[in-house]
Amino acid sequence: MYLVANVNVEICASKSCKLCTQYCPEANTIQYSEEMGKEQGFKYGSAYIAVDRCKGCALCVWVCDSLAKNNAIKMTMIDQLPKAALTDNITYGDKSTTAVLASPMVG
Amino acid sequence: MSLDYVKFSNGFERFMPKEYRDMVEHGPFGKKVTVSQMGSFKEALEEHPMCAGCAMTLFIRLAIIAFPNPEDTITVGTAGCGRLAISQAAIPFVYGNYGDQNGVASGLSRGLRLRFGDKPKDVVVMAGDGGTADIGFQQVLHSWFRKERFTTIMLDNEVYGNTGGQESGMTNRGAVLKMAPLGKKFEKMDMLQMAKVAGCAYVATVVPNNPRRVESVIKKAVLIAREVGSTYIQAYTSCNIEYAIPTDKVMEDAKTVENDRYQFTEYVSEEAKQYLAERYGYKEFLPKPAAAIPNKA
Ligand SMILES: Cc1ncc(C[n+]2csc(CCOP(=O)(O)OP(=O)(O)O)c2C)c(N)n1
Ligand code: SF4
Ligand code: SF4
Ligand code: SF4
Numbered sequence: 001m002y003l004v005a006n007v008n009v010e011i012c013a014s015k016s017c018k019l020c021t022q023y024c025p026e027a028n029t030i031q032y033s034e035e036m037g038k039e040q041g042f043k044y045g046s047a048y049i050a051v052d053r054c055k056g057c058a059l060c061v062w063v064c065d066s067l068a069k070n071n072a073i074k075m076t077m078i079d080q081l082p083k084a085a086l087t088d089n090i091t092y093g094d095k096s097t098t099a100v101l102a103s104p105m106v107g
Numbered sequence: 108m109s110l111d112y113v114k115f116s117n118g119f120e121r122f123m124p125k126e127y128r129d130m131v132e133h134g135p136f137g138k139k140v141t142v143s144q145m146g147s148f149k150e151a152l153e154e155h156p157m158c159a160g161c162a163m164t165l166f167i168r169l170a171i172i173a174f175p176n177p178e179d180t181i182t183v184g185t186a187g188c189g190r191l192a193i194s195q196a197a198i199p200f201v202y203g204n205y206g207d208q209n210g211v212a213s214g215l216s217r218g219l220r221l222r223f224g225d226k227p228k229d230v231v232v233m234a235g236d237g238g239t240a241d242i243g244f245q246q247v248l249h250s251w252f253r254k255e256r257f258t259t260i261m262l263d264n265e266v267y268g269n270t271g272g273q274e275s276g277m278t279n280r281g282a283v284l285k286m287a288p289l290g291k292k293f294e295k296m297d298m299l300q301m302a303k304v305a306g307c308a309y310v311a312t313v314v315p316n317n318p319r320r321v322e323s324v325i326k327k328a329v330l331i332a333r334e335v336g337s338t339y340i341q342a343y344t345s346c347n348i349e350y351a352i353p354t355d356k357v358m359e360d361a362k363t364v365e366n367d368r369y370q371f372t373e374y375v376s377e378e379a380k381q382y383l384a385e386r387y388g389y390k391e392f393l394p395k396p397a398a399a400i401p402n403k404a
Contacts, residue, residue, distance in 0.1 A: 021146035022318040023358065025164035027153060027171075032146035047146065057160025057354035092133035092149050 003075040004054040004104075005030075005061065006084075009046040011072035012064075013037025016044035019068045020060040029053040030060060031085065034096035045096065047072075051084045051104045078104050130197050136178040142169065142322045151177055155192040160354025162361060163262050163344035166315040167192045167233065170260065173325035174198075180229040180329075181219075183212045185243065187235035188269045188346075189262045206242030208232045209250040209259060216257045227333045230257035236277035237267045240296050244276075251305035254336040258328045261298065261339070264346035272349040279368070284349060299372070302339040308379040309338035312372045316361040320371065330387055331379045343369040 016037065024030040034045035056075065064073045085099035115123060115131070130136040134149040152171050157164045167189060174180045180198050184190035186205035194200045203211045212232045219228040239247055239261040247259060265282070267273040272285035276296040283290045302310045309331045311324040321342070328338035343364050345352055352360045380392035
């Protein structure tokens with residue numbers, strides 16, 4: 001098993017600064033959804049990770065802890081994630097993306 | 108592939124390749140995207156085999172987002188780590204022998220001008236410090252002296268990363284590397300000064316811990332290269348592997364190096380300033396009113 005980044009939606013949605021998205025070295029990996037926080041009653045949306053793209057560098061953890069000062073991202077073993085975003089389940093809208101969450105464990 | 112030449116005909120959209128449709132419908136083709144919108148649109152760059160947490164990867168990602176017209180851009184690269192990612196974008200990529208990137212780009216940019224006239228086609232070279240300052244040195248310098256109109260970006264990780272840690276001209280004096288065990292004996296080359304001497308119209312240094320600044324320098328460099336002359340960006344893009352930087356400390360390292368030897372500097376020739384102000388509305392380059400210039404009445 002290996003570590004991937006995991007955004008805590010409750011914590012991220014209180015700030016939703018999108019900084020982590022600008023620092024992840026991988027393209028199309030940390031995505032942003034305007035709905036993700038809102039459906040749980042939060043004012044803003046949340047960042048989330050396309051875990052099949054994440055290389056586990058934890059650079060985003062440093063960004064959220066040290067630049068955003070929000071501690072919303074933790075590295076997590078991929079089989080410990082209940083449901084996660086995968087590239088194939090992400091759709092792009094005008095200003096935001098939507099992800100249907102699924103089990104990250106393939107096969 | 109330009110939207111001017113490849114248009115979607117009504118009813119035939121679904122026959123276009125999905126990758127291309129994605130770029131037009133949800134990506135950067137035909138519209139402006141910015142660093143602050145990242146995470147909300149489909150990026151031209153895709154998966155690639157560069158190391159986890161590599162700052163060079165982040166820089167390439169930001170640079171591609173910053174291209175003013177990605178659908179009319181061609182990238183040129185050479186041997187080294189960067190090409191592993193640059194080649195995995197929905198933008199044509201030309202790859203030649205190690206070090207010939209600026210020669211290839213000179214021919215390409217001239218050919219594109221003959222073929223497409225005044226419609227801008229942007230040529231952007233991205234190559235390592237070894238590719239730029241050592242192996243490709245004479246072609247780089249000649250393209251600048253000849254004022255070839257394209258952008259050269261050095262991905263400076265201060266080492267030959269792709270081949271396991273030999274010193275390059277851009278390695279710092281005294282640095283000990285796997286394949287330079289006695290420490291480098293010479294100073295880091297001053298390529299910025301050389302770019303100015305050779306007549307580049309725009310020369311800037313940048314570090315990827317400031318994504319908006321990366322965006323801003325790339326845009327200016329590419330726009331100036333359309334008409335005014337050669338432009339050069341030197342980016343510090345650390346190598347985690349050869350300099351043993353823990354991946355979650357890559358941005359701290361970037362900050363330290365920025366303060367040490369990579370402070371932001373930007374040189375813009377007078378002609379380039381005027382061009383950016385007049386053609387692209389860059390307010391900071393509008394001529395200052397006479398009263399605002401001290402001692403020059
Ligand atoms: C003519 C030739 N000589 C040597 C090589 C082997 N080679 C591949 S990448 C590389 C070094 C790359 O270093 P640099 O340009 O600094 O880029 P980096 O990998 O550090 O990004 C070398 C020597 C080659 N591909 N072609
Ligand atoms: S840096 Fe933290 S708070 Fe900001 S968007 Fe990312 S996860 Fe949310
Ligand atoms: S761990 Fe690294 S690759 Fe994964 S989402 Fe965070 S920054 Fe991106
Ligand atoms: S070897 Fe160094 S420069 Fe090359 S991809 Fe890995 S970390 Fe990046």
